[in-house]
Amino acid sequence: MSTIKDVSKIAGVSVATVSRVLNDSSKVNPRTKEKVLRAIDELNYKPNAVAKTLFKKQSNSIGLIIPNISNPFFPELARAVEDTARQFGYRVILCNSDGQKEKEKDYIETLSQNHVDGFLVTSITGNNDNFKNLPMPIVAIDRSLDEKLPCVYVDNYEGGILAAKTLFENGGKVFAEISGPSSLITAKERSRGFRDFFNKREIPVITYESEFDFKRSAIVAEKLLDERPEVDSIFVGNDQIGVSLIKAAMVRGIRIPEDLQIIGFDGIEIGDLIVPALSTIQQPIYDLGKEATKLLLNLAQKNYVNETSVCMPLTYIKRDTTKQ
């Protein structure tokens, strides 16, 4: 690998001049520039980005910390982050935390030492001191970490209400929900919105709780259908639970949406591929990732930002598991 020094020798100039040519940082005589460019070409010289990072304390990379890329919510988010980061000349380092604080802490430590320019995080829990006193900015996605931290999110509570309202107006009589884990603030909010809607009208709501994954939610879904055959309208904490529930209902010969309406949450691709396709409260997943990345990069570059938190819209997507 050739260095800037090699280039300077061949071009017959100083390293400073080569650096200036490379960065257009100050005026260089066109003839000199030409010589330098020729030398660069001749040596096939590529600047060492690590050396640059050391001096500039800017690595053009960000850390993306998510629970698990295998969870179908995250690939689209990751894709958005990567696209946007790339567009601005940044790289993204992928970190699966599995929702474990220890793992998360470990990543933050390692990446900090590598001088990433910021973190994008979807974290498990409310107050999290893993992120205290970091020299670089952090933006939370989807799940707010701390009131003070910048965050790109959706109004989960409103989403819960929207789901409730839809099922109710579609003529549902007996309502249930399979909420996500109560340890997740997002799941809790969705559930609270859903229940508040019915509480206000003094209509009872049956509640089951599940994890946000296919395997474990399948068990809960089966349990609910078997224990409460009278239920005709179910809101599930996310689409994965919804998919499991549809499968369980199909196996039992329950007609959807005639006998049972289902509304999911998230809007992941699978929901639209199964039969019947899952109606859902859709999050703008790609945009969430895009906006979060833009916000983070603005913060990292100390650009002015007028809002450090942005709320993204939620939409009801009618497919085949609801009547309207």
Place this chain on the structure above:
Amino acid sequence: MSTIKDVSKIAGVSVATVSRVLNDSSKVNPRTKEKVLRAIDELNYKPNAVAKTLFKKQSNSIGLIIPNISNPFFPELARAVEDTARQFGYRVILCNSDGQKEKEKDYIETLSQNHVDGFLVTSITGNNDNFKNLPMPIVAIDRSLDEKLPCVYVDNYEGGILAAKTLFENGGKVFAEISGPSSLITAKERSRGFRDFFNKREIPVITYESEFDFKRSAIVAEKLLDERPEVDSIFVGNDQIGVSLIKAAMVRGIRIPEDLQIIGFDGIEIGDLIVPALSTIQQPIYDLGKEATKLLLNLAQKNYVNETSVCMPLTYIKRDTTKQ
């Protein structure tokens, strides 16, 4: 941020000694060590990994280049890579190439300049000079790049035969396939295996070609079902096409597997979540990623490796779209 110099001052030793304590690189008097450790603790000193990388020419990071993390085959692979890399103290930089050579090249350039220790690549095409003359090792996953490059793969041709054999022995009469794009070597091999099986027996095979994604494959699936209602056995190039095909068949009221048997390829999670669950030729996706990462890291650390290419096994998973 404090530096090694700050620590050395507080501990009353030279920077070399601090470095030795940090790396256990040579004997340090226990009392001195104690002093240094105290100083490190007092300052909450964290070594600058960038400086270390600059000197050592080793960044403890690898680049993972895949077409698109949103394609459901890749999250599990990425997860395996990340898990394994992490286990060995490496970070992974995620790159979506969209199968575009230009994008791929761009990534390789950037990451090379950042001194990643190696690349893990699932590339589009056979001969690819994006990877010529790189100073760091490359391991191909799933799709072999070049005969000489280390690769972790499955025998797609055998997989195609296995699918054919299964459909044939299940009593299929009229056979068809929806292959993946012929530009992909993997898709071509699967298809070749499938057709060879029947060619040998002088049984005709109807062939349609599709992309490896849900939207575009849905169109091809519908076309096949409408144009060729006599077909009773279909092998699809991957599970995504399979999912689309199932949906199209369900909508048309075709009974599966009684009237139509389907076999997919890959073994992605979705296949098992839909009704009917998709029978498939399963790749060990996680293990593919794990083995590839191990191989790459061994190469990067110049450890001895006795095989630079490893072939992973394929398994037929009987679910609900085949009779046996």
Place this chain on the structure above:
DNA sequence: ATCTTAAATGTAACGGGTTACATAAGGGGT
């Protein structure tokens, strides 16, 4: 007491860029 050798520690160069500051060269004005 003197020599040898091992152990502990320090000095300074190095990795490959960037940039503040100094200097040299060229152009315009009188």
Place this chain on the structure above:
DNA sequence: ACCCCTTATGTAACCCGTTACATTTAAGAT
């Protein structure tokens, strides 16, 4: 011809670790 001011370029310090080599110190051998 002389001075002033740009413009162009060079010098060297700096970013923060690592490590070859030099030096000091202590312990063991004779």
